[in-house]
Amino acid sequence: MPKISLTINDKKIEAESGQTILEVAKENGIKIPTLCHDPRLEPYGACRVCLVEVEGARNFLPACATEIANGMVVKTNTIPLYKIRRTIVELLLSDHELSCVTCESAGQCQLQDLAYELGIEENRFEGERHTYTIEDYNPLIERDLNKCILCGRCVRICEEVQQDRIYTFANRGFDAVVTTPYDRSLIETKCELCGQCISTCPTGALTEKMSRYKGRIWEIEKVKTICPYCGCGCELELQVKDGEIVRVSSDVEGGINKGNTCAKGRFGYDFVNHPDRLTSPLVRKDGKLVEASWDEAIKTVADKFSRIKKRHGPDAIAGLSSAKCTNEENYLMQKFMRAVIGTNNIDHCARL
């Protein structure tokens, strides 16, 4: 990509062409507020809080959706821009159930952060408010439209990333709303409950039901890990409080998955602290499974494999490895079957 030069807030900047003003600003430590932007999605330009001044342009331009050009002169911090941002955030808050005290999003809410940054204590634009009933039929995703700012991120992530179209907009004007086909509950639609919509929602409108009241964002520790479910190797952040996972998220900037996960990765963590979870190997003795050491367990398996091989030959044994294992582990598994056991009877559960 050819380099081009521009200035943002009087700072001379060299950047690769094809980038947006927002991307370049971010790389250079210049913060531009956003609400409807998610790097995983196509530029949308709807919330308008990222508007910037570009010399020679007729209107203010959305930084998230405007490509840089050579010689561009951009200002992100002028008084008119602050005024507009303030007006927009006040307008959003004027039709928003402001319950930060108990909201799961508090502390990680882009609307709250922006209101704080702009120092909005009083709202000049009070007026009619919507009251929506909270969708409560599915086990995983809580949809509280009273906190929705209509950024369209859930609609778009479902369509653009998941290639599904569970959400859409309905109605016009002030009554515009995000809805599902025929306004049904998510489990009555084709929704796979992947929770990608939660991952992109900038507010507390979409949250994880299982995490309700389990822990505030400032109480938790984020532990980076690789998802145990399949060989894709998605990076996850386990949000842990007092040694228990309260929520699973993923960093849009890290990992091969760029913040995307499937339903299992996001919600399938309850086994970790489940009472039925096996925590040591079991060996059957006198028809009963009893706890054993790893050494004892491995020895038992090795003995029995050797006996079978001797009596019936290596092809009497077959191996089926798991998609939950890493590539390396799967490699070792087939090596073990071929070189140690001496059979080609090896397969993998993902090869269905």
Next chain:
Amino acid sequence: MVKGKQTRVFICTGTGCVLSGSMKVKAAFKSELKKRKISEIDIVQTGCHGFCQQGPIVVIQPEGFFYPRVSVENVPRIVEEHLVGGKVVEDLLYEDSLTNKKIPLYKDINFYKKQNRIVLKNCGLIDPEDIDDYIEHGGYKAFKKVLSEMTPEKVIEEVKASGLRGRGGAGFPTGLKWDFARKAPGDIKYIICNADEGDPGAFMDRSVLEGDPHSILEGMVIAGYAIGASEGYIYVRAEYPLAVKRLGIAVEQAKKKGFLGKNILDSSFNFNVKIKEGAGAFVCGEETALIASIEGRRGMPRIRPPFPAQSGLWGKPTNINNVETLANVAWIIVNGVDKFTSIGTEKSKGTKIFAVTGKVKNGGLVEVPMGTTLREVIFDICGGVKDDKEFKAVQIGGPSGGCLPAKFLDTSIDYESLAKTGAIVGSGGMVVMDKSSCMVDLARYFLAFTQKESCGKCAPCRIGTKRMLEMLQRMTRGESSEEEVVLLEQLAEDVKVSSLCGLGQTASNPVLTMLKYFRKEFEEHVKEGRCRAGVCSELITYVIKDNVCKGCGVCKKHCPVGAIRGEKKQPHEIDVTKCVKCGICMQHCSFDAIYVAK
């Protein structure tokens, strides 16, 4: 004496005249002629004449005798006296509102005399359901010329040189737009005709669609040839059933005559037109929302760039033009650039159609050269304010436009001059108001419209227009304050500069111009609880203090609605059920006996 074959009775079947009964008039003519066994006289149904207030309109050709407001009962007389007897029916003729003189001929009527009908040239003169009639009037001549003598580049050059600018509102140079679409890489390109016309009160496009559909098709095929498109869409609102029907007929006829289809007129050029009915959302007139709607998605605008010329319908380069814009094209090709550029102002060439409505004597469709003044349109052509009342304001450009007071009456109608005032040419709505209109209430009306039609995508428009509307509602109810007027203006400015599409960016125009030119009225509402037009009757009540009232009766004399009663020298009383809260009584009382109770 029955006149020869050339005599034809033209009956207007535009929507306005149909509503006032022209279909019955047509039937009456048919049966009357049949009864008298007259077969030499043709009855022709035409599109709108633009003079809808005078409908149903009947014109006897070839001379052009003009009969307004024809009823079924008038038909036997017209047949008997005019068609058979050869004498005009004097008392049924049109009477000029200024001179009170009867005017027999169409062309001598003031309403038409000052117009310059390029786009509307055929409206009212041809049968819109008959392609031969269009061809006889010079139709498809331009297209044949383009196809046989001109390269696409040459066509674009001509349109550029003509200075034609988009009539859909933004006024973008049409030739330039075509050039972008031609130069955009891609094999498949589209032409879209924007016939969504969603402004309340506007019916310019409808009249062309209904009265001369082939002129639009001709514009489209020429545009298709110029940019290299082989498919066109007409996006027309489903609320225009007559337009939809006539477009359908026109497309079929054009196919049969070989103006549409494959290898048109033995050339290698292919072009087809599809009609897509829109479900009547104002925002679907915005080009990116319109494209989304054709694609079967929700009509929501998207950010530009990319512009439709780069990536439009189905992601292909697309040129989108308004009905009126396209209807100019054939005229320019046939009559030449010089003739077109001789009409209009330096930067705004040609004519513009306005739909003049409201408190005006002769409302209707008016096509005037750019550069005509507002006064000429409202007073000279449309006869001035109804009942000779005082002119108060004119709203130009519908809910996206601005409201101008009398001091702007001599403003020239062109893109630049109107923009300077805060109004816009827009699509061409023009609502005339006298002093019975309340500006606060009118601002409320327009915002109620834009708020309802906002697509809801961007926050400033979705919530901002709602909050503005609420403020205006409070003002009309007397629940507001001076601070709120200031806040309203600030919010209107913010919404204007921060909204995503034209709808939100222009939604503030009515409020802002009304605040600029009629601020006093807003202040009267919030400070005194008074609506001088007497429209906002939910405001405060006026009360007469009976211990101060001298019973002079001045208030009673001035009350425009007779809401005050009382005997001479006795305390008077205001009937709150009749009072319209105009405050006139209070202004006239010399004893300060009338006060406002909130």
